[in-house]
Amino acid sequence: MAANSYSEAFNELLEELASIEHERWSHWQSYMHSKAVRQPDGSLLLPADLVEKWERQIATDYANLSEKEKESDREQVRKYLPSIARHMDKSKL
Template sequence: MTADEAAKFLEGLLERLAYIEHDRWAHWQRYMHAKAQKLPNGALVVPPELVAQWERQLMTPYDQLSEKEKESDREQVRKYLPVIAEALSKKVGSAGSDFRIGGL
């Protein structure tokens, strides 16, 4: 693959992954807005128990999260895997390789 071909391939992959990322972010924002109280001035007030939970999670390395919290992160990453697997299968498959990702 030439540098130009690689750049075009990555640009297409970038757009598909950015689409998924926007959906993930929008889902999170809908969740946040549903949990918060909207004030007359438009500001959102998040319940203190959620703030405490999220602050704890922010400070916790992934390997120290609960299994439930890890699974929540995995659930989000799984949304990206089909796009990545398809892209790899097209590029690796065209090279005649037998490369596979984690059983995909």
């Protein structure tokens, strides 16, 4: 694959994955907002139990997560795989 074609393919994949990442982030933010209580000033108050859970997950390596938590991460990665596979197939041409 020529350098210019490689660069174009890379940029195309980058944009496709960035779009998926934005969708994932938007979904997560919507979920977080749905769990919060809106305050009179517009800020959001998260329940302590969720903050505790998320802080524990932040401090935990993937290998030490529960199987349910790992599956949640795998579910997110599966959204990226079709795009990566499609671009890998294109690069073989």
